[in-house]
Amino acid sequence: MPHAQTPDHSGASIAIQRVEPYGDDLSLILTTPATDPNGRLDDRHSAYHDNLSPPLVWTPVEGAAAYAIIVEDPDAPREKPFVHWLIWNIPGEATSLPEGVPNDVTLGLIGAATQGVNDSGSVGWYGPRPPVGHGVHHYHFQIFALAERLPFDEKTTAADLVNALKGDALASDDLIVTYEAAGA
Secondary structure, three states: OOOOOOOOOOOOOOHHHHOOOOOOHHHOOEEOOOEOOOOEEOHHHOOOOOOOOOOEEEOOOOOOOEEEEEEEEOOOOOOOOEEEEEEEEEEOOOOEEOOOOOOOOEEHHHOOEEEOEOOOOOEOOOOOOOOOOOOOEEEEEEEEEEOOOOOOOOOOOHHHHHHHHHHHEEEEEEEEEEEOOOOO
């Protein structure tokens, strides 16, 4: 039986590996109903298909003023992980995001949350699109409970967002889902 192809990794660390929450790190758990039993993300969430952000659900963190979510693919064939989504200032009382969050900078329906520019150059969610034949990619959905809302606009880079999270994260979690291009 041939071995499954595994992609080369970017080599750079993902956001959650660079942020040390100062609260109870075990208090935040992120899940999604948009995967099969093996953790593979449904096709409709990939950029090959409908490119809809998946629904997300998390446990509330006491004292959280806001949440931030960063989605990265460290298996991307490049030096740094590919950033698929940056969204922050999700209200502290929120415990979920619906499927298909609009790719708008400011989300009035989600408490004026802000979305940044992903590595495809667009605002909001950019679904998995691993190269055909590159193997299974692992997508890290990283959530951070924040002590305060962040004063950033959509031009904020992932690096600037991560630096702000270093001093503001109460708790965090990392949900890993997979996706592989069809025909691989």
